[in-house]
Amino acid sequence: MLSKEDNEILTHSAAGTPMGELLRRFWLPVLLCEELDAPGGTQKRVTVLGEDLLAFRDTNGRVGLVEPVCPHRGANLYYGRNEEGGLRCVFHGWKFDVDGNCVDLPTAPCHSNYKDRIKIKTYPTREAGGFIWAYMGPADKMPELPQMEFTLLPASHVFVSKKWQDCNWVQCVEGAIDTAHFSFLHMVIPKEGQDVASLLQHAAIGSQSVKNDRIRWVQEDPRPKFEINEFPAGLTIGGARIAGEQDLYWRIAQFLAPNHALVPSAFPGENYHGQTWVPVTDTSCWIYNYTWNPDRPLTEEEREACRKGLTVHAEIDENYYPLRGPHNDYLIDREAQRQGSFTGIQGVSEQDAAIQNSMGGIVDRTREHLGATDIGLVKFRQYMLKRAKALASEGQEPAEPGCAAHYAVRSGGWVADAGKKLEQVMVERFGHPYGYVGADLRQAAEKVQS
Numbered sequence: 001m002l003s004k005e006d007n008e009i010l011t012h013s014a015a016g017t018p019m020g021e022l023l024r025r026f027w028l029p030v031l032l033c034e035e036l037d038a039p040g041g042t043q044k045r046v047t048v049l050g051e052d053l054l055a056f057r058d059t060n061g062r063v064g065l066v067e068p069v070c071p072h073r074g075a076n077l078y079y080g081r082n083e084e085g086g087l088r089c090v091f092h093g094w095k096f097d098v099d100g101n102c103v104d105l106p107t108a109p110c111h112s113n114y115k116d117r118i119k120i121k122t123y124p125t126r127e128a129g130g131f132i133w134a135y136m137g138p139a140d141k142m143p144e145l146p147q148m149e150f151t152l153l154p155a156s157h158v159f160v161s162k163k164w165q166d167c168n169w170v171q172c173v174e175g176a177i178d179t180a181h182f183s184f185l186h187m188v189i190p191k192e193g194q195d196v197a198s199l200l201q202h203a204a205i206g207s208q209s210v211k212n213d214r215i216r217w218v219q220e221d222p223r224p225k226f227e228i229n230e231f232p233a234g235l236t237i238g239g240a241r242i243a244g245e246q247d248l249y250w251r252i253a254q255f256l257a258p259n260h261a262l263v264p265s266a267f268p269g270e271n272y273h274g275q276t277w278v279p280v281t282d283t284s285c286w287i288y289n290y291t292w293n294p295d296r297p298l299t300e301e302e303r304e305a306c307r308k309g310l311t312v313h314a315e316i317d318e319n320y321y322p323l324r325g326p327h328n329d330y331l332i333d334r335e336a337q338r339q340g341s342f343t344g345i346q347g348v349s350e351q352d353a354a355i356q357n358s359m360g361g362i363v364d365r366t367r368e369h370l371g372a373t374d375i376g377l378v379k380f381r382q383y384m385l386k387r388a389k390a391l392a393s394e395g396q397e398p399a400e401p402g403c404a405a406h407y408a409v410r411s412g413g414w415v416a417d418a419g420k421k422l423e424q425v426m427v428e429r430f431g432h433p434y435g436y437v438g439a440d441l442r443q444a445a446e447k448v449q450s
C-alpha cells in the first residue's frame, strides 16, 4: 500500500512533477522507426509525458521532434509542408529545421536577420533497435543511449512492435515485474491427458519455447520465493518455484530504470523479450515491445508469430491499437474460460492489458493489501520514489543514465539446486551476477563502473 501522496508522485509524469522530471533524465522511445519511414515524408503527432509534439524526418533523413506551435502566430505545424531541409508553416511560410532553427522567414524584409532570433523547442532524437528515442531533459545532462542488447544487434535478429494501453504506465510495469501472476492470469487448466504446451500454443498464449515442465512448475507452485538484487541500471527480480525434490525453477526478470522490463522466460538459445512503457498522459501509455535472438536472425515464422500477437506482442490495427481491448471486452470467451483458459481472453498481452486496465486509469494504491509475492513491485516503487524525491528535493541526479553499458543485460529462466542464491544462479545462467551480455559488453560495463 502507498500513501495518496506517494501514489501521485509515482504516477504523474507531466513536466515539473518529481517523476516527470526523473523520466526526463532518460532516453525514451517515442515512435517506431517505421512510423517515419521516408525522408521528407509525412509528419506525425506524438504525445509524450503529457507534451504534444510533432515528429518528422527531414529530406536528409534526420528526425526532428519539435513543439508543434509556430512561433509566429501559433499555427500548428502538423499542417505544414515537409520541404527540403525543414518543416514550413503553411500560414506565412516560416520554415524550421530539425534543430529548431528558423531557416527561412519569407515575410521579413530582405536583409533582416530576424530569423536568427526565432527558434522552436526541439528534443534530441536517436534511432536504435527499431525505435526513435528522444531525450526531453536538460541539455547538459543528456546521457548516452542505454545499451540494451536488442539495440546493438542487426535488424534481422530483432522484431519490435508497439501497442496502446488505456492506463497509467506504472501499473503496467508492476504487472511485468510481478512474475507470480503467471500461475494464474496466463494459465490454462488442461483436462486429463491434455498437453499443456499445445493448449497454450493453440490459445496463442505460449511460444514455441513453452515446455511442459516449466508450465507444470509454474502451475503447481503459485507461491514463488522472490529474491531481488539491485545493480547499477535497475533491479534483478528472481522468482523461484519448486521443481522436483532438489531444484528450483527460477524465472528472472530485469527491471531497467526507469521504464523497461525484460521477460523472465528464455532459456539459453531461446528468443528474449522485453517491454518499455512510455506515458502519453497519466492515464494512457504506449508499450514498446521487443523480441530478439542474440545468436541468429529471427525466422519468418517467428516474425509472423510476433505479428499475430504471441508473447509480448499484441494483435493490433494499423494505428497500433489492440484488436482485443476495452472497447470489446477483449473478446472474452466465457465458454473458453469454462473449458480451460484461465481468462477466456486470447493472448498474453491482451490478458495483461485487460487486468491492468481493469484497475482504472491510475490504480488507488492506498487500498491495496499486498503479500509476499508482491515484493518485486514494492522494491520497484521504493526505487523509483527514492530517485524522484531525491531529484525534486535535493537536486540529486539519478546515476542510471550515466550507466549506459549496464543496460546490456539478459533475463531468463534456469533450473538450479535449491541451496543457491540468486547471484549464484545468475552466474550459472548468464556467466555474470548481473546478467551482462557477452565479454565485450561486460568489460565495457565494468570500465564504466570503475
Ligand code: FES
Pocket (backbone or CB within 6 Å): 070, 071, 072, 073, 074, 075, 089, 090, 091, 092, 093, 094
Ligand atoms: S503562424 Fe506560422 S508562419 Fe505565421
Ligand SMILES: [Fe+2]
Pocket (backbone or CB within 6 Å): 175, 176, 181, 182, 185, 186, 348, 352
Ligand atoms: Fe503477464
